[in-house]
Amino acid sequence: MNVLITGGAGYIGSHVVLELSKTNHNIIVYDNLQKGHRGAVLAGKLIVGDLNDTDKLEHVCREYDIQGVMHFAADSLVGESMKDPAKYYKNNVGNAINLLEVMRKNGIKYMVFSSTAAVYGEPDRIPITEETLTNPTNVYGRTKLVIEEMLKDYDRAYGMKFITLRYFNASGADPSGQIGEDHSPETHLIPLVLYTALGKRESISIFGTDYPTxxxxxxxxYIHVSDLAQAHILALEALLAGSESKIYNLGNGEGYSVREVIDMVKKVTGRDFKVNESERRPGDPAILVASSAKARKELGWKPQYGDLQKIIETAWNWHKNNPDGFK
Ligand code: UFG
Structure with missing residues (x-):
């Protein structure tokens, strides 16, 4: 099948491209390279384009006879989404509408959609299942939930089929060491702690030490990005085999605290560094742990890098060899 991968030059998208290149699908990456990296796309054809350029998107879908889409392209910073909701509604919701319309007009029936645990907000029970109430506490999570609802409506009205994957904390790097995480600005815990271990930062701050944990x-x-990538391939295969539209959580089912992550980085890297305790970061729920029983049962998903040590070892392998990322 010819698969369009929006945001395929980004962190998760590029790992999916690499995994997908081991199958017999044809890969067409569509990315505006605002956040993504040309060097992260190790397979397929990269087309530099924006999802708001409907003409270009439509042209690409026709030219490459696209039959399925994996949609990663989005803005994903929680804090920024609260300060600039317009950007998030335009880039996430608005561009999703463009993409869905191009798909509908061109008879493209299948999409694997990149969603997030942020749709749950502060959950009322742990582990979080797909039936847990969705109640996002930030604009980012809200835009993803709006898109999920749009997908359901497109299925009901036009028979398009979607598998929505709600990621917990994507982390780690491809074990080959060829690609890894490179955000700018970086806000995620594991890369920030690794930058501290590398001496690129003076210290790491723990945001809040008074949570009920x-x-x-x-x-x-924390779920390894290559395990996430596997789930996308299984989701695509399920759609091609006639699956109904579905939603799946993707996590390990095991939670680690910020302190445990920092201690594990010290162990894996063999380096010591300064740790500060600071105020809570607004909007952080105390505990987010997934039940991924549904994905394991229905998709046959089996994460390979379940424990935190393996996740951090692969991330460290990438960061120590690429301290400046893809630059
Ligand atoms: N943290 C620190 N210090 C830091 C950075 C983070 O203590 O310097 C803490 C955060 O407060 C949080 C934990 O480390 O408790 C993890 O933070 P991340 O920013 O790495 O990840 P989040 O859980 O906040 O968010 C991630 C994705 C979101 C997604 C969410 C869903 O970045 O896009 O998971 O669970 F919505």
């Missing part, structure tokens, strides 16, 4: 710091479910 085992050590007072936030607990998250």
């Amino acid at each position: 085992r050590d007072g710091t936030c607990i998250r479910d």
Whole structure:
């Protein structure tokens, strides 16, 4: 199948491209390279374009006879989304409408959609299942939820089929060491702690030590990016095999605290560094841990890099060899 991968030069998209290149699908990456990196696209054809350029998008879909889409392209910074909601509604929701319309007009029926645990907000029970109430506490999560609802309506009215994947904390790097995480600005815990280990930052701050958790710091479910990538391939295969539209959580089902992550980085890197305790970051839920039982059962998904040590080892392998990322 000819698959269009929007945002395929980004962190998760590029890892999916690499995994997908091991199958017999044809890959066409569509990315405006605002956040993504040319050097991260190791397979397929890269077309530099914006999702708001409907003519170009439509042209690409026709020229390459696109039959399925994996949609990653989006803005994803929680803090920024609160300060500039317009950007998020335009780039996430508006561009999703453009893409869906191009798909509808060109008879493209299948999409794997990149969603987030941020749709749950502060959950009322742990682990979070797909039935847990969605109640996003930030604009970013809200834009993803709006798109999820749009997909359901497009299925009902036009028979398009979607698998929505709600990621927990994507982390790690491809074990080959060829690609990894390179955000600018970087806000995620694991790369920031690794930059501190590398001496690129003076210290790491723990955002809040008074949460109702085992050590007072936030607990998250870190899931290896290559395991996420596998789930996308299984989701695409499920759609091609006639699956109904579905939503799946993707996490390990095990939570680690901020302190545990920092300690693991010290162990893996063998380096010591300064750790500060600071105020809570607004909008952070105390605990986010997934139940991915549905994805395991229905898609046959089996994460390979379940434990935190393996995740951090692959991330460290990337960061120590590429301290300046893709530059
Ligand atoms: N943290 C620190 N210090 C830092 C950076 C982060 O203590 O310098 C803490 C955060 O407060 C949080 C944890 O580390 O408790 C993880 O933070 P990240 O920013 O790495 O990840 P988040 O859980 O905030 O968010 C991630 C994605 C979002 C997505 C969310 C869903 O970045 O896009 O997971 O769970 F919505």
